[in-house]
Amino acid sequence: xxxxxxxxxxxxxxxxxxxxxxxxxxxxxxxxxxxxxxxxxxxxxxxxxxxxxxxxxxxxxxxxxxxxxxxxxxxxxxxxxxxxxxxxxxxxxxxxxxxxxxxxxxxxxxxxxxxxxxxxxxxxxxxxxxxxxxxxxxx
Numbered sequence: 001x002x003x004x005x006x007x008x009x010x011x012x013x014x015x016x017x018x019x020x021x022x023x024x025x026x027x028x029x030x031x032x033x034x035x036x037x038x039x040x041x042x043x044x045x046x047x048x049x050x051x052x053x054x055x056x057x058x059x060x061x062x063x064x065x066x067x068x069x070x071x072x073x074x075x076x077x078x079x080x081x082x083x084x085x086x087x088x089x090x091x092x093x094x095x096x097x098x099x100x101x102x103x104x105x106x107x108x109x110x111x112x113x114x115x116x117x118x119x120x121x122x123x124x125x126x127x128x129x130x131x132x133x134x135x136x137x138x139x
Contacts, residue, residue: 001025001056004039006046019052021077037067041122044072062104066112070120 001021003009012020022036022043036057044053055068056077068076078101085097109115112124 003043004034004036006042009043009046013047013050017051019054019074020047021054021056022073023056023077025057037071040068040071040073062101062106063108065101065105066108066114066120067125069117070112070114070124071122 001023002025003012003020003022004024009020020043022040024033024036036055040053040055047053052074053072054075054077055073056079059065059068059076059078060081065076081097082094085093087093089096109120112120114120114124
């Protein structure tokens with residue numbers, strides 16, 4: 001956990017990692033630490049399909065899940081929102097949050113034209129050009 005660069009991803013793959021977790025450790029403790037979505041495409045390219053890519057950090061909504069999967073993640077992790085849901089409403093709070101995620105995920109899939117996970121691709125993420133270096137493109 002804590003992979004934030006292509007070089008770190010390559011090292012993990014070369015070491016035989018079954019999976020890597022792209023994570024900025026949930027709070028961007030250091031100034032100017034990039035969001036996981038910013039580094040995810042370069043990490044996916046560096047891993048070259050040789051390991052499972054899981055992304056953690058900044059995932060709060062079903063639309064965030066769709067974006068991460070479209071950018072190449074195989075799975076997402078969500079922690080802090082579940083803690084908030086638990087403290088706010090116990091079991092019912094967690095159930096409500098899961099249902100919210102499900103509905104947002106399904107709605108977002110339809111809005112981007114994806115009927116199944118395999119349909120997702122980086123072109124569905126509006127700011128992809130920004131991530132890849134064309135900083136003049138608006139977010």
